[in-house]
Amino acid sequence: MKYWxxxxxxxxxxxxxxxxxxxxxxxxxxxxxxxxxxDWSKASPWTLEHVRPQLxxxxxxxxxxxxxxxxxxxxxxxxxxxxxxxxWDWFALVGLFGGLEELPFHYPxxxxxIKQWAIELGDPSLPEQTSPLHxxxxxxxxxxxxxTFLATLHPEGAPRRAHGRKHFGPLAAAPKxxxxxxxx
Numbered sequence: 308m309k310y311w312x313x314x315x316x317x318x319x320x321x322x323x324x325x326x327x328x329x330x331x332x333x334x335x336x337x338x339x340x341x342x343x344x345x346d347w348s349k350a351s352p353w354t355l356e357h358v359r360p361q362l363x364x365x366x367x368x369x370x371x372x373x374x375x376x377x378x379x380x381x382x383x384x385x386x387x388x389x390x391x392x393x394x395w396d397w398f399a400l401v402g403l404f405g406g407l408e409e410l411p412f413h414y415p416x417x418x419x420x421i422k423q424w425a426i427e428l429g430d431p432s433l434p435e436q437t438s439p440l441h442x443x444x445x446x447x448x449x450x451x452x453x454x455t456f457l458a459t460l461h462p463e464g465a466p467r468r469a470h471g472r473k474h475f476g477p478l479a480a481a482p483k484x485x486x487x488x489x490x491x
Contacts, residue, residue: 308383309333311454312390312418313446314399315358317350324349325399326358328372329443330379331451338379339444341366361442373403377411387468388418391450415469421453428461 311331317324326345330338343366347359367375380386390396397418404410425431433453438445458465 308385309387309389309454310380311447311451312388312393312396312400313443313450314396315354315441315443316395316399317345317347317354318395319349323395323399323402325369325372325402326354327362327443328376328400328403329447330376331444331447332379336379337444337447338376340372340375342369342372343367344369357441361439369403376400376403380411380414384413385468386414388415389421389450389454390418391421391446391453393418393420417469419467419469421450421457424457424461424464424467425453427464428457431457431460433457 310333312329314328315326317326324345325342327339327341332338341362341364345366347355350359388397388400400418401407401410407416410416421433425433434449434456436445436449436452438448440446454465
Protein backbone atom coordinates (compact mmCIF):
# COMPACT_ATOMS: atom_id res chain seq x y z
CA MET A 308 0.00 0.00 0.00
CA LYS A 309 1.12 3.54 -0.70
CA TYR A 310 1.40 6.12 2.07
CA TRP A 311 1.91 9.84 1.43
CA UNK A 312 3.72 11.60 4.25
CA UNK A 313 4.49 15.06 5.52
CA UNK A 314 5.89 16.45 8.76
CA UNK A 315 6.36 19.80 10.39
CA UNK A 316 9.50 20.28 12.45
CA UNK A 317 11.96 22.68 13.96
CA UNK A 318 15.34 22.49 12.23
CA UNK A 319 18.37 22.73 14.47
CA UNK A 320 22.03 21.98 13.80
CA UNK A 321 22.54 18.21 13.50
CA UNK A 322 18.92 17.32 14.24
CA UNK A 323 15.30 18.32 13.91
CA UNK A 324 12.53 18.45 16.49
CA UNK A 325 9.37 16.85 15.23
CA UNK A 326 6.23 18.98 15.59
CA UNK A 327 3.66 16.88 13.69
CA UNK A 328 3.37 13.88 11.38
CA UNK A 329 0.71 13.08 8.81
CA UNK A 330 0.27 9.99 6.68
CA UNK A 331 -2.46 9.47 4.11
CA UNK A 332 -3.00 5.84 3.11
CA UNK A 333 -3.97 4.60 -0.32
CA UNK A 334 -7.15 3.09 1.18
CA UNK A 335 -8.31 6.56 2.33
CA UNK A 336 -7.34 6.33 6.01
CA UNK A 337 -5.50 9.30 7.51
CA UNK A 338 -3.05 9.56 10.39
CA UNK A 339 -2.21 12.85 12.08
CA UNK A 340 -0.46 13.43 15.39
CA UNK A 341 1.27 16.31 17.11
CA UNK A 342 4.17 16.10 19.54
CA UNK A 343 3.87 17.34 23.10
CA UNK A 344 7.67 17.52 23.33
CA UNK A 345 8.32 20.57 21.13
CA ASP A 346 10.77 23.16 22.43
CA TRP A 347 9.28 26.27 20.87
CA SER A 348 12.20 28.38 22.12
CA LYS A 349 14.26 26.76 19.34
CA ALA A 350 11.76 27.59 16.59
CA SER A 351 12.46 30.13 13.90
CA PRO A 352 10.18 33.14 13.52
CA TRP A 353 8.91 31.55 10.28
CA THR A 354 7.89 28.34 12.06
CA LEU A 355 6.23 30.30 14.86
CA GLU A 356 4.27 32.31 12.30
CA HIS A 357 3.31 29.61 9.77
CA VAL A 358 3.23 26.27 11.60
CA ARG A 359 2.41 26.81 15.26
CA PRO A 360 -0.93 28.65 14.76
CA GLN A 361 -2.30 25.67 12.78
CA LEU A 362 -1.72 23.11 15.52
CA UNK A 363 -4.63 21.71 17.49
CA UNK A 364 -2.61 21.55 20.70
CA UNK A 365 -2.19 18.73 23.14
CA UNK A 366 -0.18 16.10 21.39
CA UNK A 367 1.63 12.99 22.54
CA UNK A 368 5.13 11.79 23.27
CA UNK A 369 7.39 10.78 20.41
CA UNK A 370 7.37 7.19 21.69
CA UNK A 371 3.57 7.11 21.68
CA UNK A 372 3.59 8.63 18.19
CA UNK A 373 5.83 5.79 16.95
CA UNK A 374 3.46 3.14 18.34
CA UNK A 375 0.47 4.94 16.82
CA UNK A 376 2.17 5.01 13.42
CA UNK A 377 3.04 1.29 13.65
CA UNK A 378 -0.61 0.62 14.51
CA UNK A 379 -1.73 2.69 11.50
CA UNK A 380 0.41 0.61 9.10
CA UNK A 381 -0.17 -2.70 10.93
CA UNK A 382 -0.77 -5.61 8.61
CA UNK A 383 0.90 -4.00 5.60
CA UNK A 384 4.02 -6.04 4.93
CA UNK A 385 5.15 -3.87 2.00
CA UNK A 386 4.43 -0.21 2.72
CA UNK A 387 5.61 2.32 0.15
CA UNK A 388 6.15 5.85 1.44
CA UNK A 389 6.03 8.92 -0.81
CA UNK A 390 6.79 12.53 0.04
CA UNK A 391 7.45 15.85 -1.65
CA UNK A 392 11.11 16.77 -1.18
CA UNK A 393 10.90 14.17 1.61
CA UNK A 394 14.48 14.03 2.91
CA TRP A 395 13.76 15.91 6.15
CA ASP A 396 10.28 14.43 6.49
CA TRP A 397 11.69 10.92 6.22
CA PHE A 398 14.50 11.77 8.64
CA ALA A 399 11.90 13.01 11.14
CA LEU A 400 9.64 10.00 10.69
CA VAL A 401 12.52 7.55 10.98
CA GLY A 402 13.64 9.41 14.11
CA LEU A 403 10.42 8.34 15.81
CA PHE A 404 11.86 4.83 15.84
CA GLY A 405 15.42 5.79 16.80
CA GLY A 406 16.99 5.57 13.32
CA LEU A 407 17.04 3.43 10.18
CA GLU A 408 18.26 0.35 12.00
CA GLU A 409 15.31 0.59 14.40
CA LEU A 410 12.56 0.94 11.79
CA PRO A 411 9.85 -1.70 11.89
CA PHE A 412 11.26 -4.60 9.87
CA HIS A 413 8.74 -4.31 7.03
CA TYR A 414 9.32 -0.58 6.50
CA PRO A 415 11.60 0.37 3.60
CA UNK A 416 14.68 2.40 4.41
CA UNK A 417 13.75 5.15 1.99
CA UNK A 418 10.89 7.36 0.98
CA UNK A 419 10.16 7.89 -2.70
CA UNK A 420 10.14 11.49 -3.95
CA ILE A 421 7.25 13.09 -5.86
CA LYS A 422 9.48 15.96 -7.04
CA GLN A 423 12.12 13.57 -8.36
CA TRP A 424 9.45 11.67 -10.31
CA ALA A 425 8.13 14.98 -11.69
CA ILE A 426 11.64 15.97 -12.83
CA GLU A 427 12.00 12.62 -14.59
CA LEU A 428 8.79 13.46 -16.46
CA GLY A 429 10.00 16.89 -17.61
CA ASP A 430 8.99 18.76 -14.45
CA PRO A 431 5.31 19.42 -15.24
CA SER A 432 3.43 21.87 -13.06
CA LEU A 433 1.87 19.98 -10.19
CA PRO A 434 -1.68 20.68 -9.00
CA GLU A 435 -2.03 23.75 -6.81
CA GLN A 436 -2.62 23.10 -3.13
CA THR A 437 -5.83 24.87 -2.11
CA SER A 438 -5.80 24.00 1.60
CA PRO A 439 -3.59 25.94 4.04
CA LEU A 440 0.10 25.17 3.57
CA HIS A 441 2.47 23.96 6.29
CA UNK A 442 -0.06 21.79 8.08
CA UNK A 443 1.22 18.23 7.84
CA UNK A 444 -2.14 16.63 7.04
CA UNK A 445 -3.02 19.16 4.34
CA UNK A 446 0.44 18.75 2.84
CA UNK A 447 0.24 14.92 2.92
CA UNK A 448 -3.13 15.06 1.15
CA UNK A 449 -1.62 17.35 -1.49
CA UNK A 450 1.30 14.94 -1.90
CA UNK A 451 -1.23 12.19 -2.64
CA UNK A 452 -2.93 14.47 -5.16
CA UNK A 453 0.41 15.29 -6.82
CA UNK A 454 1.22 11.56 -7.00
CA THR A 455 -2.20 10.89 -8.58
CA PHE A 456 -1.54 13.61 -11.17
CA LEU A 457 1.88 12.15 -12.05
CA ALA A 458 0.40 8.64 -12.23
CA THR A 459 -1.99 9.86 -14.95
CA LEU A 460 1.02 11.13 -16.92
CA HIS A 461 3.14 8.02 -16.31
CA PRO A 462 0.98 5.02 -15.35
CA GLU A 463 3.88 2.57 -15.65
CA GLY A 464 5.77 4.54 -12.99
CA ALA A 465 2.95 4.46 -10.45
CA PRO A 466 3.68 0.98 -9.04
CA ARG A 467 7.21 1.96 -7.93
CA ARG A 468 8.24 0.39 -4.66
CA ALA A 469 11.10 0.81 -2.26
CA HIS A 470 12.52 -2.68 -1.80
CA GLY A 471 15.29 -4.01 0.33
CA ARG A 472 17.64 -2.69 2.92
CA LYS A 473 21.01 -1.02 2.65
CA HIS A 474 22.92 -3.69 4.55
CA PHE A 475 22.35 -7.32 3.79
CA GLY A 476 22.23 -9.68 6.69
CA PRO A 477 19.98 -12.14 8.44
CA LEU A 478 17.06 -9.70 8.49
CA ALA A 479 17.27 -8.55 4.87
CA ALA A 480 17.81 -10.71 1.84
CA ALA A 481 20.36 -9.59 -0.71
CA PRO A 482 19.01 -9.02 -4.22
CA LYS A 483 20.02 -11.47 -6.94
CA UNK A 484 23.54 -10.78 -8.12
CA UNK A 485 24.51 -8.79 -5.02
CA UNK A 486 27.99 -9.44 -3.67
CA UNK A 487 28.24 -11.63 -0.56
CA UNK A 488 27.95 -9.86 2.80
CA UNK A 489 31.09 -7.89 3.60
CA UNK A 490 32.22 -7.70 -0.04
CA UNK A 491 31.93 -4.33 -1.73
